Amino acid sequence: MREKLNKGFAQMFKNGVIMDVTNTEQAKIAEDAGACAVMALERVPSDIRAMGGVARMSDPGMIEAIMAAVSIPVMAKSRIGHLAEARILEALGVDFIDESEVLTPADDEAHIDKKSFSVPFVCGARDLGEALRRIQEGASMIRTKGEAGTGNVVEAVRHLKTVNRQLAELAGMDTAALSEKAQEYRVTPELVRQVRDLGRLPVVTFVAGGIATPADAALMMMLGSEGCFVGSGIFKSQNPARTARAVVEAVINWQDPKRLVEISRGLGEPMRGLEIKTLETAMASRGI
Amino acid sequence: MRDCIVGILALQGAVQDHEAPFARLGVQTIQVRHREELERVDGLVIPGGESTVMGRFLHDYGLIKPIKARIREGMPVWGLCAGAIVLCQEVDGGPGCLGLLPARARRNAYGRQLSSFEEEVDTAVGPFPGIFIRAPRLEPLGDTEAMGWRRDQQSSTHRGDAVLLRNGKVLAASFHPELSGDDRLHAYFMTLFS
Numbered sequence: 001m002r003e004k005l006n007k008g009f010a011q012m013f014k015n016g017v018i019m020d021v022t023n024t025e026q027a028k029i030a031e032d033a034g035a036c037a038v039m040a041l042e043r044v045p046s047d048i049r050a051m052g053g054v055a056r057m058s059d060p061g062m063i064e065a066i067m068a069a070v071s072i073p074v075m076a077k078s079r080i081g082h083l084a085e086a087r088i089l090e091a092l093g094v095d096f097i098d099e100s101e102v103l104t105p106a107d108d109e110a111h112i113d114k115k116s117f118s119v120p121f122v123c124g125a126r127d128l129g130e131a132l133r134r135i136q137e138g139a140s141m142i143r144t145k146g147e148a149g150t151g152n153v154v155e156a157v158r159h160l161k162t163v164n165r166q167l168a169e170l171a172g173m174d175t176a177a178l179s180e181k182a183q184e185y186r187v188t189p190e191l192v193r194q195v196r197d198l199g200r201l202p203v204v205t206f207v208a209g210g211i212a213t214p215a216d217a218a219l220m221m222m223l224g225s226e227g228c229f230v231g232s233g234i235f236k237s238q239n240p241a242r243t244a245r246a247v248v249e250a251v252i253n254w255q256d257p258k259r260l261v262e263i264s265r266g267l268g269e270p271m272r273g274l275e276i277k278t279l280e281t282a283m284a285s286r287g288i
Numbered sequence: 289m290r291d292c293i294v295g296i297l298a299l300q301g302a303v304q305d306h307e308a309p310f311a312r313l314g315v316q317t318i319q320v321r322h323r324e325e326l327e328r329v330d331g332l333v334i335p336g337g338e339s340t341v342m343g344r345f346l347h348d349y350g351l352i353k354p355i356k357a358r359i360r361e362g363m364p365v366w367g368l369c370a371g372a373i374v375l376c377q378e379v380d381g382g383p384g385c386l387g388l389l390p391a392r393a394r395r396n397a398y399g400r401q402l403s404s405f406e407e408e409v410d411t412a413v414g415p416f417p418g419i420f421i422r423a424p425r426l427e428p429l430g431d432t433e434a435m436g437w438r439r440d441q442q443s444s445t446h447r448g449d450a451v452l453l454r455n456g457k458v459l460a461a462s463f464h465p466e467l468s469g470d471d472r473l474h475a476y477f478m479t480l481f482s
Contacts, residue, residue, distance in 0.1 A: 005404045008467040009421050011302040012336050012370070034345065036300055036338040071395060072338055073422065095401040095422070118402055252299055252321060252345065 006120035006140035009095075010204040013037060013073075013141075013227055017217065017248045018206070020044050020231040023062070024069035030234070033244035037073040037095070039229070040066040045102045045149030046232035046271065049281065055103045057085040060092050067094070075122070080287050081107025090119040096141070098122050099134075101286035102148045102231075111287065114138030124208065126159045126284055128166035129185035131201055133288075136187045142201055144225075145284040146209015149232050151273030153210045153219065155284055160207055160223050170196040209284065212237070212270045214250030214263050221254035238268035292481050295320035295329030299345040301337015301370060305466040309474040323354055331364040331481060334371030336421070336464055339395065342374055343385040352386060359388050364457040364480035372453075372460035373424050389458050390430035397425030409451050409463065411436035413476050417468040418451060426462050428453050436461070 016036030021027040022044060030038050042058040043051065057078055067074045073095035078085035080099055085106075089097050099112050101124050114121040115138035124145035125131035131142045144163070146156030173181065173196060175189075182189040194202060207220040208229035217228045230247055237243040246263050253259040276282075296306050298319035310317045317333075320326050332355065334342065346352050359365050367375040367389075376384040376393040384393065398405070401422055409418035412435040428434050428450055436452030452473075453460045457480045465473040 002404075004419060004467065005406055005421060006401075008419055008464060009401055009404065011305055011467065012338070012421060014301060014337070015298060015303055016300045016338065016341060031340060032344075034300070034341045036341050067400075072340060073401065090402070093400055093402055120401065248341070249345075 002118055002120075003140070007203055009120055010122070010141035013206070014204060015251060016227045017244075017251055018075065018227070018229045019234050019244060020229075021066060022235070024065050026235055026240070027066045027070045029241050030244055031070045031072050033241060034248035035072060035244065036227070037075055038066065038070060039075045039077065039098060039231075040094075041077055044232040044235060045283070046151070046236055047149075048102060049149045049279075055079075057082070057089065057103070060088065063089070063092060063094060077103055078112070079103040080105040081110055081112060083112055086112050086117065086119075086121075090117055094119065096120050096122055099139075100124065101145055101283045105286050109288065111137055122206075124284070124287065125163065127162045128170075128195075129187070130287070131163060131205075132185050132187045132191055132195065135201070135203055136191055139203065141204045141206065143206040143208040143229055146207065146211070147276055147279070148209045148283050149274075150210050150276065150279070151212040151233060151236070151271040152276055153212070153216045154276060156207045156209045156211065156220065157223065159209075159284075160220065160225060163201070163205070164224055167195070167200060171199065211247070212273060213243075214246040214260065214267075217247045217250040218254040218260055221251055227251060232271055236271035238270075242267050243270065292316070292330040292478070293318055293328060295326060295332045297332060297334045297342065297346075297371070299349075300341040301335045302464070302466060303335050303337075306333050306335060306474070309466055309471045312471055313475055313478060315478060322349055323351065326351065326354055326358065329363075331477070332358070332366075333477075334365065334367040334374050335466070336369035336371060339370035339373040339379075339385070342370060346374070346385060356386060356388060359386075359458065362457055364459070364477065366459040366461070366477045368461045368466065369421065369423060369464060372426060372462055375458060375460050376426070377429065389453065389455055389460055390428070390432045391453050391455075391460065392427040392429060393424045395424050396422050398423050407438065409436055409438055410447075411452050411473070413472040416465065416473065417470060419464040419467050420451075420462065421464060423462045426450050426453055426460060431455065435459075
């Protein structure tokens, strides 16, 4: 019912940066730096990795404090398939829910039926099939999964390029080929046809998972992303306020290498970063 | 009008969403991020998005003075939602960013995303699909005219909140015609160029 309002709301984030924040001070730093929204969560993904154990929805009180502290939209994460966490976040009045693989999945057979909610959802995807399944379930926005908490963009690059390549493959397909794709992707032929005709996903598409520097953000815009989520990359850097602002400026000026020089200059140490091969948990493989 | 170049402020927000409506009207658009691009345009759209982000970079990129100067010289400008907030003289009781439109804006006056709504509004171009997303409430001041209104649910003779304001060549909307597929208000904006 609220499809137009929710997909339209996602359009307003475009050309912007959505930042993970864990308290009101960080939320204000993000807002001052020019974030177009914040993601309120108790621990950024790199700390979730370090801590281990089960990662769950954040304390509603903590999310509420951030909603009161900033005037920009506030998102929060629910576990994959965790209907009750999503209902709690909706009742709390958050502006967007991220059904996120960064938290430990609650259901390994199904994602949340997002069409039954008034609040909009963003979901992660590694490829076109995953993106379309989430859209069919009612997601108003898609982001790459990348590999959260690593400060390593390689997975986000792979996911974005995979979606783009698979979109290009749809372009020349006839009805028979489209219905085969629909079966492969486990979605309706109508959705696959709509996407072929549009030549893009029917919702706003951001990148997430491993973005740590302004150059990373600019790279993602060059590859066709409409904006960036930055998690651990901001508040695990040596100078969060400057890094936050530089990433926002890189998204504005991604077509201008000379300005990117100034934006990237003297920011201090970015977050440490992890090699993908050494990871104990591949968050991107969570979800179906 | 067809030779005009409309700039779309591209510091953040629903920038690309205005390119198709103007293209359908045969109007060329360019994205504006810095002064050199501003100098090339005949009019400016300040799109929906986050007004705090736009305000910050309008200031930091030195765009406030040149935009104000161009508007005073008669350049048409249209602010939508966040863009309308950027134009208003008074925002949440304080001074607005460009402050060129005698009007008051209250940010997120209708509530957060769960309170966003869709309803038909009455405008200078007739009934129009109104898509309101975390919308500001706009109130005209001085010689600013309301050109569009919500309908009053209780009364057919009284108008509800103003949703489209005009003062000379400055236009402000609290809703999103660019998301409706209806180009009449984009066409109306182009009449300000003559």
